[in-house]
Amino acid sequence: MKKHNFLHKHQKTLAPLLSLVLIILVTASVTPGFLSIQMVDGHLFGSLLDILHRATPTALVALGMAVVIGTRGIDLSVGAVIAISGAVTAVLTVNTDWPVWLVIVCALGVGMLCGLWNGILVSVFSIQPIVATLILMVAGRGIAQMITEGQIVTFHSEVLDAIGNGYFLAFPIRVWIAIGMIVLTLVVMRKTALGLFIEAVGANVRASRLMGIEARLLVLSAYVFSGFCAALSGIILAADIRGADANNAGLWLELDAILAVVLAGASLAGGRIYLLLTIVGVLIIQTLTTAILTSGLPAQYNLVVKATIILAVLLIQSPKTRQWISGFFTKKQNAGKDSVGKNSVGKNSTDKGSAKV
């Protein structure tokens, strides 16, 4: 009985985790050696590590996205911010003698400025988040191209190389950076009242204002945080390829990040976010991608499989589906009595559908 309660209570938590485990197990059964991890020159190697390595930029962006979605917002501009911060990193490294830390601080600062811009539009001018961030999404890549003057700027820096592809304690450095950010965010969001406030603002702005929460400032800082995360991701992506590509850096990353947050069970309507599950969501998406690539399936199947699985997960997670399934079971019990069977079930679901209208 206790076990049943546990399952019921953690239904939402378990769904993404089980999906991840299932995807890993299925892939491992198809692809031999998928689970194997080797130690080479003090570095860990293997498909699972490759997934962590590749998931890092998306995970960072998704972290910021989760906080923004918690305030009932959305940040479409993260891809553009990645391009901008990458461009700043590359141009400053190439054109100045500044120490690397200063370059990184500048790139992060520019990202936070972008976030501030979004935040001001959303919280001061109360423009819908999707519209407000659309502006920077459209214009941002133009800004990045302006910074790089339309070129793909390549650079060389040992510190940045290490950030992109280096190792520390057998793990990729960028994975350590991501872990650090995740822990920091978790501590701030869960051990201080800030997380509670953000979810309160997302759930009901007016009520939270009555409680004395400075909603505007909170929303503003959520977007600044998202800008910071995107900039960090942009630095890592630029460091990875040792160059800044204003057109393609972080392309579609915002969509993967939003998907990860939604796969984690958060509603785009705000109010409840799951930071660790968001990371699980990112890992699901990245594992899918890597699995398709390593399973020998042609790469062109990637998008179709990804889209189909995501649609399936969304449909299963939809409260409506659960309602229908539970309706199905209760109806079945009744149906056993008057032996109407499946017909009445179909009718029941359509009735429910139209009843709400």
Place this chain on the structure above:
Amino acid sequence: MINERNLPILATLLVFILLYGFGVYEYKGFRDTLVFSNLLTDNAFLIITAIGMTFVILSGGIDLSVGSMIAFIGVLMAYLISNTGMHPLFAIGIALVVGVAFGAAMGVIIAFFEIQAFIVTLAGMFLFRGLAYLINLDAVPIDHPFISGLYDIYLPLPGRGGLTFIAMAMLVLLAIGILIARRTRFGMSVYALGGDSHSAALLGVPVKKTIIKIYALSGFYSAMSGVIFAIYTGSAYPLAAVGVELDAIAAVVIGGTLLTGGVGYVFGTFLGGMIQGIIQTLITFDGSLNSWWTKLAVGGLLLFFILLQKGIVVWVKKRSAS
């Protein structure tokens, strides 16, 4: 007295006239009808997509799948024509049916599973792009006398310009869009839904049916855009029209439609698409400006129109309060 609801579209018209006037004033070649007719032809596929998007946004939704749909439809057409030897007219028919079916399917998921349009059409965007890759990985030419015949249809205008088939098709689809929005029960339902879905339901609007029809219509318009794009380029490419969904949304917003839904005109969307085209043309005429100025200019215009709409809404509220 001007109705404040019409202010955004009037502002759009003013921006359009100012930009065009600037072009005529600054560059000699701009006066020729050729520039205008090229604007119609070159931006036809964007405007057609944006017309469908207008209905979606009027209802308070969003459709991110349109760019992928254009690519998918193009590749599908190319496959049907060159691999099965089908007549292009049938291929176009099948492509349109497929587009409407996929749009309607997304509408069903949005309406019946109550998952947000944003995320459903996002999955649709991945799916259609993926399907395009499955059919074909490379760019393929669409060689058929019928297609090139369509491309060659030309109605000369005074001056050097003239209406191409592509431009005419766009204008016809625009007229149909305006009629649907203003003269049909479905159009009224779309506006009602975007104004307030709850009271729309109370007023007897069939909410779920209307949502399905809206996304089917958007599917039709983006599929049509895919057909036009294939005729325009004479080829199909799975990476075609990447990012067009954003240009289309921008066209709708610059055209004066409120992104919260309920307020806006299909004709405004036409102007919004033309304004993006003019900015591009002006930058080409200037010659010294880089193409990224287009993105900055469109971003700036978006901001301007959003703030304008915001200002109008605040102003109207204040006036009705006093």
